[in-house]
Amino acid sequence: MSLVPVSDLLRKAEEGKYAVGAFNCNNMEIVQAIIAAAEAEKAPVIMQASQGAIKYAGIDYITAMARVAAEKASIPVALHLDHGTSFEQVMQCIRHGFSSVMIDGSKLPLEENIDLTNRVLAVARAVGVSVEAELGKIGGTEDDISVTDREALMTDPEEAKYFVEKTGVDSLAVAIGTAHGRYKGEPKLDFERLQKIRSLVNIPIVLHGSSGVPDDAIKTAIELGVRKVNIDTNIREAFVDKCREVLAKYPDEIDPRKVLGPAKEAAIEIIREKIRVFGSNGKA
Incomplete structure (x- = not known):
């Protein structure tokens, strides 16, 4: 089947009270792993x-691989731009066939974020592409941020309500204590803040920086309204760790297929695990 907008998948997730996994792809093997895992779990992805x-793979390669994967898949597949930071970049992805885009204006003042999001929405809506925006700052795990500063970076529920009213965006990424990259300790999510946001905002909520967040915390976030969960670091860890393992066992191996093949299988397993945690298995 052809690529579908993320909004279609999240609408069904809202009805079924589960979340759809959003998995970052960087090369062919990871694209294949995402599709194989979703097929095995009969899950939208x-x-x-x-x-x-x-920048690494090239937009033509990324879209071509995703299009082929979707055409051959029996489950619904979306291709989404993660953290687009400029109008021009988002337009490039739309022109190349992305079915969904994120415009991340979270570093901008609120009104500028709203204006940028509305510019993207005006184009995306005309061509059937869904749009995710972000409010609050989801930092990296290496950021040296005090408790007070971290509080200031989290999404303000009233601002979220205002932002959604002024944009009508399809989904909203919020900052409730997660971070991108590897966690040094166990992340503490602000569920009270999430619950308040969801009571004021009647659209699907997106959780970024979810690798390393305990399964129970993810499930609680889904119960409170999260409908899209992003995973990248966990896939990289599984993939690269398996490459290291194979090369340590067979240091003279020069066939990349014998290294990357097992790495792909490791990625499939971690993605399948996440799909089951999100509750999207069997929902295709």
């Missing part, structure tokens, strides 16, 4: 590409 992935 979101493949997403960051600016780094697009």
